[in-house]
Amino acid sequence: MSVLGNTALRFDDEQAMLLDYARNFCAAKGIDTARQHLETPQEFAPELWDEIVAMGWLGIGLPEDLGGSGLGIGAAVPVLESMGRVLMGTPLLSTLLASQLLLRGDKTAATEILVAIASGEAATVAQLESEDWLSRREQTQLTSEGHLTGEKRLVMDAQSSRWFVVTAQREGIPVLAVVDAKDLESGAIRPRQLIDNTHRAGDVVFEGVTPRLVIEGEPVASALRDYRLLGALLVAAENTGAAAACLDTIVEYLKTRKQFGKLIGSYQALKHPAVDILNDVDSSRSFIYHAATLVTDEPLQADGQIACHMAKAQATDTLKYAGDRAVQFHGGMGFTWDCDAQLFVRRAQWAQQQFGDAAYHRQCLATLLLDA
Amino acid sequence: MNAAVKELDEFRREIASWLAANKPADPGFLLPQSFMEVGSEQQLEFLREWQHKVWTAGYLGMAWPKEYGGQGVDAVYQSIVDQEMRRQAVPICFNVIGLGWAGPLINDIGTAEEKEQYLKGILSAEDIWCQGFSEPDHGSDLGNARTRAERDGDSYVVNGSKIWTTLGNYAKYMILLARTNPTTERKYDGLSFFLAPMTVDGIDTRPIRKLTGEYGFTETFFTDARIPATCLMGQEGDGWKIAMKTLQYERGAEAGAAGGLAFVRIVIDDLINQLREVRRADQPLLDDPVVRDQLVSLIMEEKALALGDRRAEIPALSSDYPLSLPLSNKLRWTEYTRRMRQFAINAQGADGALYVGDDRARAGGFWQRAYLNSFSATIGGGTSQVQANIIAEHVLGLPK
Numbered sequence: 001m002s003v004l005g006n007t008a009l010r011f012d013d014e015q016a017m018l019l020d021y022a023r024n025f026c027a028a029k030g031i032d033t034a035r036q037h038l039e040t041p042q043e044f045a046p047e048l049w050d051e052i053v054a055m056g057w058l059g060i061g062l063p064e065d066l067g068g069s070g071l072g073i074g075a076a077v078p079v080l081e082s083m084g085r086v087l088m089g090t091p092l093l094s095t096l097l098a099s100q101l102l103l104r105g106d107k108t109a110a111t112e113i114l115v116a117i118a119s120g121e122a123a124t125v126a127q128l129e130s131e132d133w134l135s136r137r138e139q140t141q142l143t144s145e146g147h148l149t150g151e152k153r154l155v156m157d158a159q160s161s162r163w164f165v166v167t168a169q170r171e172g173i174p175v176l177a178v179v180d181a182k183d184l185e186s187g188a189i190r191p192r193q194l195i196d197n198t199h200r201a202g203d204v205v206f207e208g209v210t211p212r213l214v215i216e217g218e219p220v221a222s223a224l225r226d227y228r229l230l231g232a233l234l235v236a237a238e239n240t241g242a243a244a245a246c247l248d249t250i251v252e253y254l255k256t257r258k259q260f261g262k263l264i265g266s267y268q269a270l271k272h273p274a275v276d277i278l279n280d281v282d283s284s285r286s287f288i289y290h291a292a293t294l295v296t297d298e299p300l301q302a303d304g305q306i307a308c309h310m311a312k313a314q315a316t317d318t319l320k321y322a323g324d325r326a327v328q329f330h331g332g333m334g335f336t337w338d339c340d341a342q343l344f345v346r347r348a349q350w351a352q353q354q355f356g357d358a359a360y361h362r363q364c365l366a367t368l369l370l371d372a
Numbered sequence: 373m374n375a376a377v378k379e380l381d382e383f384r385r386e387i388a389s390w391l392a393a394n395k396p397a398d399p400g401f402l403l404p405q406s407f408m409e410v411g412s413e414q415q416l417e418f419l420r421e422w423q424h425k426v427w428t429a430g431y432l433g434m435a436w437p438k439e440y441g442g443q444g445v446d447a448v449y450q451s452i453v454d455q456e457m458r459r460q461a462v463p464i465c466f467n468v469i470g471l472g473w474a475g476p477l478i479n480d481i482g483t484a485e486e487k488e489q490y491l492k493g494i495l496s497a498e499d500i501w502c503q504g505f506s507e508p509d510h511g512s513d514l515g516n517a518r519t520r521a522e523r524d525g526d527s528y529v530v531n532g533s534k535i536w537t538t539l540g541n542y543a544k545y546m547i548l549l550a551r552t553n554p555t556t557e558r559k560y561d562g563l564s565f566f567l568a569p570m571t572v573d574g575i576d577t578r579p580i581r582k583l584t585g586e587y588g589f590t591e592t593f594f595t596d597a598r599i600p601a602t603c604l605m606g607q608e609g610d611g612w613k614i615a616m617k618t619l620q621y622e623r624g625a626e627a628g629a630a631g632g633l634a635f636v637r638i639v640i641d642d643l644i645n646q647l648r649e650v651r652r653a654d655q656p657l658l659d660d661p662v663v664r665d666q667l668v669s670l671i672m673e674e675k676a677l678a679l680g681d682r683r684a685e686i687p688a689l690s691s692d693y694p695l696s697l698p699l700s701n702k703l704r705w706t707e708y709t710r711r712m713r714q715f716a717i718n719a720q721g722a723d724g725a726l727y728v729g730d731d732r733a734r735a736g737g738f739w740q741r742a743y744l745n746s747f748s749a750t751i752g753g754g755t756s757q758v759q760a761n762i763i764a765e766h767v768l769g770l771p772k
Contacts, residue, residue: 002639002640003640003641003644003671004640004641004674004678007679007682008682009679009686011688011689019688019689020688244692251770254770255769255771263771265764265771266770266771266772268757271764271770272757272760275700275703275760275764275767275768278693278696278700278763278767278768279700279703279704282676282696283672283673283679285683285689286679286680286682286683287672287676287679289689310672313668314672362668362672363661365668365671365672366661369668370658370664370668
């Protein structure tokens with residue numbers, strides 16, 4: 001058996017239609033929508049969010065009996081790739097992931113909340129407690145009286161979310177506590193200034209809050225693992241779209257900017273890195289759609305885990321390189337706020353921290369591939 | 373399972389067991405990994421015998437006509453044979469210029485006499501073929517070929533030289549591109565194509581010693597070499613057209629090859645298996661975190677290429693730059709291969725310093741030689757740097 005393992009990559013007509021639709025929708029909004037969002041304190045553009053809800057994208061990873069599409073979470077990959085192309089934020093990413101965590105933790109118990117999410121209520125996961133995203137020492141406690149006590153950091157789209165899926169411990173046992181935003185004290189959420197302001201996050205204090213639902217038991221551990229892997233995959237999908245758009249931005253400039261009497265795109269010092277970016281984007285796309293082929297509603301098998309790790313390891317590095325070169329290749333223009341290169345390079349720095357950086361994913365892959 | 377599928381399935385079992393029973397034992401010397409690496413009589417005779425055996429058993433040239441040594445069956449049978457050969461890692465069928473390029477060409481556009489004369493010898497490995505396209509001063513710029521072929525009675529008199537002639541010192545025939553008319557308005561119209569004997573007076577080959585220390589190519593000199601006029605393929609002036617058709621077979625863009633393996637594919641699994649025994653700081657090398665990181669990066673590169681082949685078949689997922697995956701394939705595979713083999717040497721620890729010929733060299737110095745040979749692919753057929761220019765211009769649309 002080869003270490004390359006499963007190399008399946010399938011994409012049916014239904015997925016192709018979804019990709020086409022999402023690409024057109026996002027292209028019509030354009031990167032200016034993301035740009036307009038940069039300097040407003042508003043968490044997201046309400047009209048845009050209404051459209052996303054109306055298209056049913058919140059339920060894209062949920063089964064039909066919960067009001068979802070029944071296509072499986074893999075179907076979110078073409079959507080997030082398309083959104084990544086125009087750096088569209090919105091709480092879609094956090095909502096999709098929170099719903100996956102609940103679905104995998106206890107579908108029956110979470111039915112009511114999942115139906116609410118599918119019909120348009122944003123949700124997010126509150127997990128991080130420090131800069132150490134590898135830490136598994138959960139500090140947040142669910143007391144014997146049923147109150148939460150703890151503080152979570154960098155909760156994605158905290159201010160927009162109706163539902164918080166809070167990771168916690170009850171007497172040393174991991175639980176998922178679902179909190180209604182209405183039950184938070186005023187001032188519990190402290191928005192953070194992110195390097196990429198097309199996405200939003202805040203720290204949240206959960207002190208004495210009583211969750212609306214507590215999920216515990218054996219599936220919690222694997223649900224958490226799959227949440228992190230799917231998070232890695234969906235961020236990788238966003239990154240792939242962003243890197244592809246970043247490449248287009250570079251190519252456009254190389255084809256029009258003249259220096260020393262020549263179009264700068266004729267210089268090999270710029271041409272060859274552009275080809276490197278193209279090849280990296282190709283690898284990223286292959287990995288994300290390979291992973292999309294393998295993920296299902298069931299706990300992820302080894303091949304699906306490997307695919308998610310590879311997708312993130314590749315796409316993170318691809319966008320970092322593309323964004324970095326985009327600034328450099330635009331010369332003085334690249335140093336300005338008005339050049340889109342800054343949007344891509346900032347997105348890259350944000351994205352590499354989400355769900356583990358490339359080196360971390362390669363480390364996981366080494367265990368899965370070399371020690372098996 | 374329908375009857376056709378069942379028959380193919382049975383055939384696959386048949387060839388698999390034939391190969392298992394007839395695969396040659398380790399000869400005790402390193403075998404060439406590709407047809408461009410045949411450097412000694414010892415290797416040549418071994419490979420000639422193997423190809424002859426495969427052909428005699430009916431597993432080579434299966435789709436070629438029966439009267440010319442083939443089996444006259446559907447090409448799918450040959451592709452099953454080739455897959456099994458790759459899977460069982462048997463030696464190559466080395467007469468590649470005959471099997472893959474000259475043979476299909478003769479099959480497609482040759483006369484009945486040409487087919488009768490040449491095809492069977494290609495399959496049986498009795499007649500080794502070489503190619504005379506590139507010239508010392510013109511590299512891959514074939515349109516500028518200067519080697520002259522002048523008609524004199526019922527002969528052509530050839531003068532000039534060719535370079536990078538694979539198997540040139542062993543070949544009986546050459547597919548030769550030469551200029552019959554130096555005064556045409558378009559340089560291409562003065563070229564003609566010959567199925568030329570290498571055995572006449574006035575043809576000398578000088579082996580080129582490669583960086584591996586081995587031989588595999590020659591430079592070929594023509595000094596008033598007299599070849600029969602009947603060697604002309606098609607008409608005078610058809611040379612460019614026929615050469616371009618030949619390149620289509622070479623690039624795999626046109627079907628018709630006789631089959632067999634042209635090269636041994638070295639994959640990441642070969643590397644990992646080799647490294648399992650190596651130690652570093654008294655621990656298994658594969659426990660070293662930096663080595664693990666590098667290995668995973670290589671695995672990902674190879675997997676991305678395999679996945680790219682799948683994705684290229686899905687138009688919806690390759691619409692941005694439809695030519696990107698196919699046009700980048702050569703650049704990416706050859707560069708990946710080069711770096712993977714380079715890493716393999718580094719990972720051997722102190723033994724990485726040993727070379728072919730040393731009895732302690734790991735796997736007989738296989739990786740050391742494989743790394744040095746890998747440049748034939750990053751240089752031949754257009755260097756990686758030229759490939760990157762082509763991709764930049766033809767895929768991304770950047771200016772020349």
